Amino acid sequence: xxxxSAPAEKLCMNTATLRPWGLDRIVEECARRGVRAIxxxxxxxxxxxFSEIRKWLQAADMRVFGYCRAGLFPHAMAxxxxxxxxxxRRAVDEAxxxxxxxxxxxxxxxxxxxQWALQSKDIEQARIQVYEGIAHLLEHARPARIRLxxxxxxxxxxxxxxCINTLGQAVDLCDGLDPTRRGDVGVAVDVYHTWWDPLLxxxxxxxxxxxxxxxxxxxxxxxxxxxNDRGMMGDGAIEIRKxxxxxxxxxxxxxxxxxxxxxxxxxxxxxTETLDTCIARYARHx
Amino acid sequence: xxxxSAPAEKLCMNTATLRPWGLDRIVEECARRGVRAIxxxxxxxxxxxFSEIRKWLQAADMRVFGYCRAGLFPHAMAxxxxxxxxxxRRAVDEAxxxxxxxxxxxxxxxxxxxQWALQSKDIEQARIQVYEGIAHLLEHARPARIRLxxxxxxxxxxxxxxCINTLGQAVDLCDGLDPTRRGDVGVAVDVYHTWWDPLLxxxxxxxxxxxxxxxxxxxxxxxxxxxNDRGMMGDGAIEIRKxxxxxxxxxxxxxxxxxxxxxxxxxxxxxTETLDTCIARYARHx
Numbered sequence: 001x002x003x004x005s006a007p008a009e010k011l012c013m014n015t016a017t018l019r020p021w022g023l024d025r026i027v028e029e030c031a032r033r034g035v036r037a038i039x040x041x042x043x044x045x046x047x048x049x050f051s052e053i054r055k056w057l058q059a060a061d062m063r064v065f066g067y068c069r070a071g072l073f074p075h076a077m078a079x080x081x082x083x084x085x086x087x088x089r090r091a092v093d094e095a096x097x098x099x100x101x102x103x104x105x106x107x108x109x110x111x112x113x114x115q116w117a118l119q120s121k122d123i124e125q126a127r128i129q130v131y132e133g134i135a136h137l138l139e140h141a142r143p144a145r146i147r148l149x150x151x152x153x154x155x156x157x158x159x160x161x162x163c164i165n166t167l168g169q170a171v172d173l174c175d176g177l178d179p180t181r182r183g184d185v186g187v188a189v190d191v192y193h194t195w196w197d198p199l200l201x202x203x204x205x206x207x208x209x210x211x212x213x214x215x216x217x218x219x220x221x222x223x224x225x226x227x228n229d230r231g232m233m234g235d236g237a238i239e240i241r242k243x244x245x246x247x248x249x250x251x252x253x254x255x256x257x258x259x260x261x262x263x264x265x266x267x268x269x270x271x272t273e274t275l276d277t278c279i280a281r282y283a284r285h286x
Numbered sequence: 287x288x289x290x291s292a293p294a295e296k297l298c299m300n301t302a303t304l305r306p307w308g309l310d311r312i313v314e315e316c317a318r319r320g321v322r323a324i325x326x327x328x329x330x331x332x333x334x335x336f337s338e339i340r341k342w343l344q345a346a347d348m349r350v351f352g353y354c355r356a357g358l359f360p361h362a363m364a365x366x367x368x369x370x371x372x373x374x375r376r377a378v379d380e381a382x383x384x385x386x387x388x389x390x391x392x393x394x395x396x397x398x399x400x401q402w403a404l405q406s407k408d409i410e411q412a413r414i415q416v417y418e419g420i421a422h423l424l425e426h427a428r429p430a431r432i433r434l435x436x437x438x439x440x441x442x443x444x445x446x447x448x449c450i451n452t453l454g455q456a457v458d459l460c461d462g463l464d465p466t467r468r469g470d471v472g473v474a475v476d477v478y479h480t481w482w483d484p485l486l487x488x489x490x491x492x493x494x495x496x497x498x499x500x501x502x503x504x505x506x507x508x509x510x511x512x513x514n515d516r517g518m519m520g521d522g523a524i525e526i527r528k529x530x531x532x533x534x535x536x537x538x539x540x541x542x543x544x545x546x547x548x549x550x551x552x553x554x555x556x557x558t559e560t561l562d563t564c565i566a567r568y569a570r571h572x
Contacts, residue, residue, distance in 0.1 A: 121525045127484070156512075
C-alpha cells in the first residue's frame with residue numbers, strides 16, 4: 001500500500017471499482033488499508049456463502065453499505081412481472097443476509113432496452129411501472145428492514161438502464177411512496193449521474209434526510225464509452241467537493257462511496273494501484 | 287430517388303446529415319426531391335460565396351431555416367471574450383446573408399471542455415456566462431433581424447458542448463433575456479437531446495411560441511459514440527411523433543428538421559440512400 005495514509009472514516013469502496021479482484025481479495029485489501037465499508041454487487045457476492053462473507057466482514061470490522069442492485073421494473077408483457085419481482089425479492093433477502101444499510105435500485109429503462117431489443121418506447125408508461133414496482137417491493141423490504149435507495153441514472157441511460165433520470169424524479173417517487181416519511185425508501189446521489197443537473201442544488205436540499213447514499217467518480221473528457229469509462233476523482237469535470245457539501249448541508253452523514261466502472265482504463269491496472277489511488281484521490285478531491 | 291414520394295411540406299434537411307456531400311450537391315439533391323428548406327453548417331457554407339448560395343436557393347425555391355451555429359460562450363480568461371463575441375457576430379451576419387429564419391446557439395460547456403483541457407469546473411459560473419453572452423449577442427442580432435434559438439443539449443454534453451441541458455433551462459434564459467416576449471430569442475427542441483426529460487411535456491407547453499425549431503433523429507441502442515452515433519428516425523427509442531404533437535399543441539408550425547450525425551453508419555453510405563431514407567422515414571415516423 002506504499003505511502004498512502006489511512007483512508008478517511010467515511011470512505012466506502014463499491015466493489016465494482018475493484019472488479020478484476022474477487023470479493024475475498026477485495027475485503028482483504030480494503031481491510032489492510034483500513035477501509036470500513038464496502039458496497040458489493042450481486043455477481044461478486046454470488047460465488048461465496050453469506051456466512052463466509054459475514055465472517056470476513058466481522059474479522060475486518062467492515063460494514064456493507066449499499067447492496068447492488070435490484071430494480072429493472074419496466075416490462076412489456078404482464079407475464080414478466082412475476083419474474084422481475086422474484087429476482088428483486090431475492091436481492092432484498094441477500095441484502096438482509098449481509099446486513100446492508102440499503103439496497104440500490106437501478107429502476108430500468110424501456111422494456112427490452114437492456115437487451116437492445118425494444119418492446120415499447122413508452123417512457124411515461126415505463127415510469128409508472130417503476131413506481132408500481134417499488135411500491136410492491138417495499139411490502140417485502142419493510143419487514144426485512146432493508147431500505148430501498150432509488151438511484152437516478154444519467155439521462156444517457158434512459159433507454160436501457162433507468163427511466164429515472166433526475167434527482168427531482170427520484171424524490172417525487174419518494175414523496176408518493178412514503179408520504180409520511182417512514183424512511184424506508186430514499187435516494188442515492190451519484191455525482192456521475194447528477195452533476196450536470198441545473199436543479200441539483202435545490203433537489204438535494206429537497207431530498208434532505210432521504211439521501212441514503214452519496215457516490216463519487218468523475219466525468220472524463222473525452223468520455224469514450226457510455227457505461228464503462230468513468231474517471232478517477234480529480235481526472236474529470238465534476239466539482240465533487242461542492243456536491244458533497246450540498247448533500248452534507250442537506251443532512252447526509254453516511255459513507256462516500258467510490259464507484260468507478262472503467263473497462264477502458266482502471267480495470268487494466270493492478271488492483272492495488274486502483275485502490276491506493278482511490279484512497280489518495282479521496283483525500284484530495286472528495 | 288427511386289420510389290420515394292415527394293417529401294412533406296415541413297421537412298427540412300440539416301446539411302450535417304448529408305455531410306459527405308458539399309453544399310452544392312446537397313442543395314441539388316434536395317431540390318430534385320422537393321425538399322423546401324435546409325439548415326446549413328458554417329463549415330459547409332464557407333467554401334462558397336453567399337451570392338452563389340443565394341442563387342442556388344432561389345432557383346430551387348428553397349429556404350434556409352436554421353443556421354448552425356454560434357455560441358460556445360463560457361471562457362476562463364476575460365481575454366477570450368472578445369474573440370468569442372467576434373465569431374458569434376460573424377455567425378449572425380452570415381445567417382442574415384443567407385436569409386436564415388434563426389441562428390442556432392450551442393451555448394458551450396465548461397471553459398476548455400471542447401478541447402479536453404478544462405480551465406474551470408464551475409458549471410454554475412459557465413451558465414452565468416451563457417446568459418451574459420446571449421444578452422450581448424442579442425444587441426447585434428436584433429438589428430440584423432436574426433432570431434437566436436437556444437438549443438439545450440443532452441446532459442452528456444454538459445462538460446464539452448453545452449451547459450444548457452434541459453428545455454426548462456433554455457426557457458428560463460428566454461424569460462430573463464426577453465421578458466416582454468419580443469420573440470428575438472427562443473428555443474430549439476431536438477428530440478435527441480430532450481426525449482428523456484421527465485419535464486418535457488410541461489416545458490414544451492411553457493415554451494409555447496418561443497419554439498423556433500423542432501429537430502428529429504433517433505436514440506440508437508446501443509449508442510456507441512456520444513457525438514456521432516445518432517440514429518435514423520424509427521431505428522431507436524424515441525417516440526418522435528408524440529413529441530411532435532407536443533410542440534404543435536404548443537403552437538409550433540415551423541419545419542421539422544432532420545439532423546443525424548453518424549460517423550459510424552450513415553456517413554459511410556451513399557448520400558442518395560441517406561436522403562431517400564430520411565424522406566421515407568419522415569413520412570412514417572415524424
